[in-house]
Amino acid sequence: MNGSVLIAAGGTGGHISPGVALAEVLSEKTKHFGFESVYIHSLLRNQNNPDLINPPCQVLWHNIPQLGGFKTLIYPFLFIFPFLKTIIQFRKLKIEAVIGMGGYSSLPAILYAILFRKSLYLCEQNCVPGKITRIFSKFAKKIAFSFPIVEEFKIPGKIIGNPIRKRVIPEHLNIRQNENLHEGKKNTINVLVLGGSQGARQLNQMILKAMENSDISSKYKFRLLTGTNLYDETKKKASDETEIISYANDMKPNYEWANLVVARSGAGVIAECLVFGLPMILIPYPFAADNHQKANANYLEKEGAAVSIHSTSDDPTSLVKYLLTWKDHSEVLREMGHVSLALSNVNAAYQTISYFFTDPR
Structure with a gap:
């Protein structure tokens, strides 16, 4: 697969940290996995997040508004302009695969993958799948779970574990x-x-x-x-x-x-x-x-x-x-x-x- 891969990791630390962990792997082995470059897509308000101050790859900042409250009725109008900017930017960077880490901030990247028929992958951190995973699971090529999901959700995927940043991993794996x-x-x-x-x-x-x-x-x-x-x-x-x-x-x-x-x-x-x-x-x-x-x-x-x-x-x-x-x-x-x-x-x-x-x- 040519082009670039993008990791949509924006909302909270629970989405950002595992996203950065994936970016660490891809940054070291970009060519091995068939890509030219790797990017992280995150909210502008996360610029001071410790994991994004010295990221393993370039971070593309966006400011997609959060859905809810009085903004619900006008949300499509608030969403469309930054989403169009996202489309132009992603096409310029030749984004061919998107990894969504969950949360509303991953929505523009996921929609881009669906609309332009790029490869979409999802990571679900929790035992109860988030709304993004539940809504877009049918569009994803593969889904990776951190833990077994509760029985009521019938979403196909593989239980692997939550990706962990290198700087947190212990020197010796013992207790x-x-x-x-x-x-x-x-x-x-x-x-x-x-x-x-x-x-x-x-x-x-x-x-x-x-x-x-x-x-x-x-x-x-x-x-x-x-x-x-x-x-x-x-x-x-x-x-x-x-x-x-x-x-x-x-x-x-x-x-x-x-x-x-x-x-x-x-x-x-x-x-x-x-x-x-x-x-x-x-x-x-x-x-x-x-x-x-x-x-x-x-x-x-x-x-x-x-x-x-x-x-x-x-x-x-x-x-x-x-x-x-x-x-x-x-x-x-x-x-x-x-x-x-x-x-x-x-x-x-x-x-x-x-x-x-x-x-x-």
């Missing part, structure tokens, strides 16, 4: 950070708390309340990545023993430090925790589209790599119960870590690209 937990009851258990780039007040408050239990505070050491918006608020309420970080551009040292992760259940965070063999306490964001975070958490819990807390409050009761149970039975965390690592796929990015462009199935 050494948990292997020493069974050696004695005096070991400190390091807990990494992730609320996402914008933070999660619920998670921060739940952890701080749990630390009021003396048995927990004596056994567990917490590191909270609060998000920049919630850093000051959380710092004022936290004890001196709690490590508070607003944001980490390099997550690898944090994953290597941790024995346990408390987080939302977005596909990106889950995939990164899996490759580090980390057990998880997942607290799904209850207002995520189609409640997909709940489905992600349920899948990990069913497999035995995580437990989930389905709550909209900061009541720490369930969290405290888990932590007290594991306080003197850290072998449970070790076994969860083994399951976590077994579910991971550190080569998902390369395998996804290979599936799209070399696997004949």
Whole structure:
């Protein structure tokens, strides 16, 4: 296949990070997969996204408006002009294949592929397929899934794993950070708390309340990545023993430090925790589209790599119960870590690209 390949990765970090991971593979092996160039197509508001500041290939910026609210009736008029610009740009760059990572921002690239009969491929990160995947699956040549999708959706594709950026992949694929937990009851258990780039007040408050239990505070050491918006608020309420970080551009040292992760259940965070063999306490964001975070958490819990807390409050009761149970039975965390690592796929990015462009199935 001649021409160029384009990765439509625009909306949130959950779409951008795996898109960049695919771009890393294609940038190194462009000719191998039969292309001249590779591009990323992303929203203008993502210019400060850490994954796009030093991208592996050229980023084409666009400003397609989001559908919804009072704009619904006039959306076609708002959409048409930037879409025409997209068509002119893509034709000039000889875009012959489009990989859609999901979200409304991938719509212009997907429509271009359909209207001009270019090859379309889709990546679905979550157990509940997003609207883009559901609507355009019949136009795609192939679809790659990060996790098994829930049974009610009959969409053909291949389960490969969520593509992971090179800078996040661990140096050694083992779970050494948990292997020493069974050696004695005096070991400190390091807990990494992730609320996402914008933070999660619920998670921060739940952890701080749990630390009021003396048995927990004596056994567990917490590191909270609060998000920049919630850093000051959380710092004022936290004890001196709690490590508070607003944001980490390099997550690898944090994953290597941790024995346990408390987080939302977005596909990106889950995939990164899996490759580090980390057990998880997942607290799904209850207002995520189609409640997909709940489905992600349920899948990990069913497999035995995580437990989930389905709550909209900061009541720490369930969290405290888990932590007290594991306080003197850290072998449970070790076994969860083994399951976590077994579910991971550190080569998902390369395998996804290979599936799209070399696997004949």
